[in-house]
Amino acid sequence: MQTILGSFLFLVLLRTGTSLECEVCNGMGNSCTGSMMTCEPGLDTCAIILTENSLAGERIQTVMKQCYYSNACNSLTTDMNLGQGRYVRTIVSCCEGDACRTTSPQISSAMQPNGKQCPACYSLSASGCDIVTADCDGEENYCLDMVQKVTYGKFVVNVSMKGCVTENVCAAKEGQTSSSGIDTNIMKVSCTPAPVAA
Incomplete structure (x- = not known):
């Protein structure tokens, strides 16, 4: 034993x-x-x-x-x-x-275009940005609308993003995360299926 x-x-x-x-x-x-x-x-x-x-x-x-x-x-x-x-x-x-x-x-x-389109923009401002139309590629089947606040030490940047994204990006949730000294607070996030271009 x-x-x-x-x-x-x-x-x-x-x-x-x-x-x-x-x-x-x-x-x-x-x-x-x-x-x-x-x-x-x-x-x-x-x-x-x-x-x-x-x-x-x-x-x-x-x-x-x-x-x-x-x-x-x-x-x-x-x-x-x-x-x-x-x-x-x-x-x-x-x-x-x-x-x-x-x-x-x-x-x-x-990257191969997939025939879908989304409103798109990128701006270092939470108040929005100039929107254009993006042609989606590959597995980019969703339209993203996200606003986040990024803090690195004393630097604070507000970021607005819209565009074509893959499904796994849509798993992002509102709230704060930290990694390698960078705090990211997602203030707003939504995904909708990307429409086929007219």
């Missing part, structure tokens, strides 16, 4: 000693390096999150590596088309072990 109990305790200790570790970092471009971190319970895989945006008038890529939920690994690429060449695209690539050091996700620039 004591041998069985000892073996059980050894297996428990062995299991708790093999917690998942992921490289954690962020930076510009599509790769970064950082230290290894033990993941919290529930975060059962490592992920590389690549974001590309053209909101400032030029294409900028940023990357984050972190612990992640495996059930979110197969989600579609997140696309926000805000008209006049302004967009935000994010892709999540899940990995484990050495694959996280060699995986280099890429965001496809080849």
Whole structure:
């Protein structure tokens, strides 16, 4: 009996000693390096999150590596088309072990129009922005209307966004979130199915 109990305790200790570790970092471009971190319970895989945006008038890529939920690994690429060449695209690539050091996700620039349109704009003002019509691409099947307040230290920016988005963007809820020292308070968010262009 004591041998069985000892073996059980050894297996428990062995299991708790093999917690998942992921490289954690962020930076510009599509790769970064950082230290290894033990993941919290529930975060059962490592992920590389690549974001590309053209909101400032030029294409900028940023990357984050972190612990992640495996059930979110197969989600579609997140696309926000805000008209006049302004967009935000994010892709999540899940990995484990050495694959996280060699995986280099890429965001496809080849987008195909899907025949739908949405009102679109982007402005650093909560009072609204000049609306144009955006032609939706790929899986962008919804029209977004969002106002958020972003706080970074002493800097506070109000952001208005309208445009074509993928369904997963519509999961955003009103309220406040914090990440890497940036507080984002979504003041208003709504999604409606994108109509077919007339």
